[in-house]
Amino acid sequence: MLAVDIQHRLGAFALEIRFESGPGLTALFGRSGAGKTSVVNAVAGLIRPLRGYIAVDGAVLLDTERGVFVPAHRRRIGYIFQEGRLFPHLSVRKNLLFGRWFAPRSRTPPARFDDIVELLGVGPLLARRPGRLSGGEKQRVAIGRALLESPRVLLMDEPLASLDAARKDEILPYLERLRDHADVPIVYVSHAAAEVARLATTIVLIADGRVQAVGPVAEIMGRAGQYPLAGGFEAGAVLAVTVAAHDPRWGLTELAGGFGRLTVPRLDLPLGSPLRVRIRARDVILAVERPSGISALNVLAGTVEALAPIGEEAVEVQLRLGAERLLARITQRSRHTLGLVPGRPVFALIKTVAIDRRSLGGGGEAADFGEEVDVFDG
Amino acid sequence: MHFFGLGPDEAEAMRLSLRVAFWAMLWSLPFGLAAALVLARGRFWGKSLLDGFVHLPLVMPPVVTGYLLLLLFGHNGPLGRFFAVFGVVFAFRWTGAALAAAVTAFPLMVRAMRLSLEAVDRRLEEAAGTLGAGRVPAFVVVTLPLMTPGIVAGMVLSFARSLGEFGATITFVSNIPGETQTIPLEIYNLTQTPGGDSAALRLTAVSVILSLLALLASEVLARQIGRRISAD
Numbered sequence: 001m002l003a004v005d006i007q008h009r010l011g012a013f014a015l016e017i018r019f020e021s022g023p024g025l026t027a028l029f030g031r032s033g034a035g036k037t038s039v040v041n042a043v044a045g046l047i048r049p050l051r052g053y054i055a056v057d058g059a060v061l062l063d064t065e066r067g068v069f070v071p072a073h074r075r076r077i078g079y080i081f082q083e084g085r086l087f088p089h090l091s092v093r094k095n096l097l098f099g100r101w102f103a104p105r106s107r108t109p110p111a112r113f114d115d116i117v118e119l120l121g122v123g124p125l126l127a128r129r130p131g132r133l134s135g136g137e138k139q140r141v142a143i144g145r146a147l148l149e150s151p152r153v154l155l156m157d158e159p160l161a162s163l164d165a166a167r168k169d170e171i172l173p174y175l176e177r178l179r180d181h182a183d184v185p186i187v188y189v190s191h192a193a194a195e196v197a198r199l200a201t202t203i204v205l206i207a208d209g210r211v212q213a214v215g216p217v218a219e220i221m222g223r224a225g226q227y228p229l230a231g232g233f234e235a236g237a238v239l240a241v242t243v244a245a246h247d248p249r250w251g252l253t254e255l256a257g258g259f260g261r262l263t264v265p266r267l268d269l270p271l272g273s274p275l276r277v278r279i280r281a282r283d284v285i286l287a288v289e290r291p292s293g294i295s296a297l298n299v300l301a302g303t304v305e306a307l308a309p310i311g312e313e314a315v316e317v318q319l320r321l322g323a324e325r326l327l328a329r330i331t332q333r334s335r336h337t338l339g340l341v342p343g344r345p346v347f348a349l350i351k352t353v354a355i356d357r358r359s360l361g362g363g364g365e366a367a368d369f370g371e372e373v374d375v376f377d378g
Numbered sequence: 379m380h381f382f383g384l385g386p387d388e389a390e391a392m393r394l395s396l397r398v399a400f401w402a403m404l405w406s407l408p409f410g411l412a413a414a415l416v417l418a419r420g421r422f423w424g425k426s427l428l429d430g431f432v433h434l435p436l437v438m439p440p441v442v443t444g445y446l447l448l449l450l451f452g453h454n455g456p457l458g459r460f461f462a463v464f465g466v467v468f469a470f471r472w473t474g475a476a477l478a479a480a481v482t483a484f485p486l487m488v489r490a491m492r493l494s495l496e497a498v499d500r501r502l503e504e505a506a507g508t509l510g511a512g513r514v515p516a517f518v519v520v521t522l523p524l525m526t527p528g529i530v531a532g533m534v535l536s537f538a539r540s541l542g543e544f545g546a547t548i549t550f551v552s553n554i555p556g557e558t559q560t561i562p563l564e565i566y567n568l569t570q571t572p573g574g575d576s577a578a579l580r581l582t583a584v585s586v587i588l589s590l591l592a593l594l595a596s597e598v599l600a601r602q603i604g605r606r607i608s609a610d
Contacts, residue, residue: 044508072507073516085505089523101519102510149509 002026002153002185006042006052006062015039015049015209024201025179025186027217029193035209036189040155043187044079045072056152073102078146078154078184082161084138086130092141093126099149113148119181120144120174136167140174147182154178154186160195168195169358175199176362197221197238197278198361221278222325224318225308235316236280237327243273252297252352258323263297264355276361281316283354284328287347288338298350302326304342307335319348388581390556391564396588398472398560399540402479403533406487410532413484414491435546436485444549447478451550474551475558479540486539487532494528495521527600534596538589561585 001022008015015035019026028036041047043054045061048069054062056077061070086095096113117123120140130138139159146154159175160168172195179186179199190196196203196217203220205213213220220226222237244256251266255277262277269275290299302321309315315335319326326348340346384392413432417425435443451458451468458469468474498521506516544562551558553567565581568574 046504046507071512072504073510073512075508076510077508079505079508081501081505083501085499085501087502087506087520089520098506098511099509102512102515145509 078151259321440545444546
């Protein structure tokens with residue numbers, strides 16, 4: 001468990017961050033320049049906040065009131081940088097084992113090396129130099145290098161930002177595996193909503209150097225009006241589902257969740273596999289009566305929970321669908337015409353083809369999930 | 379020695395030159411590295427003053443450098459007396475020639491090392507820090523290997539410059555055959571002597587070959603090291 005409560009000043013920019021994070025992946029989510037990287041740098045000991053307190057698993061790393069500042073190399077905190085920062089003069093194997101040169105021998109049981117090499121699929125790269133690796137391979141090695149140090153927390157600063165879409169899709173399954181199997185809490189800095197929706201267990205929304213909201217991913221992503229706070233990201237709710245049925249005839253798969261059922265393009269996953277689906281607010285149509293004679297396969301009944309205006313013409317409508325939340329983005333005119341107010345029952349229409357593979361990710365709660373995630377490799 | 383038909387005096391001058399240049403290079407190595415580190419990384423008052431001081435031998439007339447060395451390290455100079463206590467004498471000895479060569483070549487060595495140090499990404503040391511390496515180990519294990527091309531270049535430059543040292547040497551330790559008479563001093567001598575032309579020419583050839591060999595060696599070394607620390 002990580003506890004952060006810091007104040008810092010960078011030029012005219014004031015940073016005042018307070019949050020606690022538990023197991024799984026905590027995403028520090030917000031626009032560029034919101035101060036996210038400074039937070040992880042403070043946790044890693046790369047910067048020294050003016051005031052504050054940082055502790056991991058009860059071990060105090062920073063307490064300015066008591067004059068405690070543990071230097072970076074004694075913190076046992078894994079850090080995966082945006083650009084990898086592999087050592088160019090060392091082979092992949094030596095890069096991976098770098099932390100072991102400096103760690104007390106008792107700390108890492110030798111068996112873990114093979115496990116981690118296997119988990120990240122870097123076995124074939126061991127003899128190579130970083131200069132010969134692709135961006136995605138570099139990041140996998142960087143993750144392995146940090147993991148082999150047996151860190152108390154793993155920090156990731158936009159690890160996918162410098163990669164193209166294909167490389168991102170290559171890494172994401174490994175990050176999901178790490179989140180679900182590695183037993184190391186992860187703090188993940190990102191400004192990409194899709195990434196956060198797919199990976200996060202908990203979201204810490206940061207804007208202007210302050211924490212704006214903290215909560216489980218579905219809770220934060222399904223809340224209307226976060227869009228301006230986090231810097232114009234593509235708003236979209238996250239639903240937890242399991243694979244309920246396949247329809248081979250039409251190439252479709254049916255997913256079940258706390259809101260009912262959702263039909264999506266065919267997924268090659270066994271029945272019962274847990275997943276999370278991100279549904280972009282702009283892909284959702286609202287109706288006040290159950291529509292008929294339409295092409296959209298998904299018609300979900302719910303009620304309006306809240307409304308948040310976005311700019312002059314648009315409004316985000318937060319819906320309650322059973323146990324889940326959904327966001328819809330519609331025009332102010334439609335809101336007016338339909339008379340949408342909190343408490344009003346509505347139907348949400350979602351086109352099946354709007355839900356592509358990038359909208360889907362591993363569920364994150366189930367322990368028996370892991371290999372199948374690779375299906376989303378794009 | 380019948381290398382290029384060199385006479386005993388000329389062979390002596392060549393051996394002496396190599397010895398002087400070698401020790402000048404080796405002794406200035408730790409100081410050069412320290413100076414490069416301080417100038418590249420240090421942040422303190424008077425840094426540009428130190429920078430200027432280090433570069434002084436590059437722009438000062440070598441004769442002036444030699445005279446200053448004579449004042450400082452001569453028999454009656456403060457540093458000369460200090461080192462004499464430990465039995466180290468510079469005045470009119472080959473050690474003095476090495477010192478003169480080291481001092482005049484020092485800026486070249488520091489420059490090469492400093493540039494290579496500044497080219498190494500400091501963030502790599504940060505990464506090493508998060509992996510448990512303290513500041514000194516991180517420097518030794520990450521930065522030092524990555525700057526070896528610059529260290530080698532600095533050493534070769536220092537060696538080559540030392541082979542050619544003339545002004546400071548002749549002013550500081552005079553022109554004593556077998557003790558301080560290196561190739562340039564011997565050539566100077568020969569050109570002042572009637573009938574010395576052919577010997578001067580032979581030594582000139584030796585000088586050219588030695589310099590070329592040093593440059594070639596550095597080229598080969600740099601390429602090997604470069605290959606070792608980058609793409610492969």
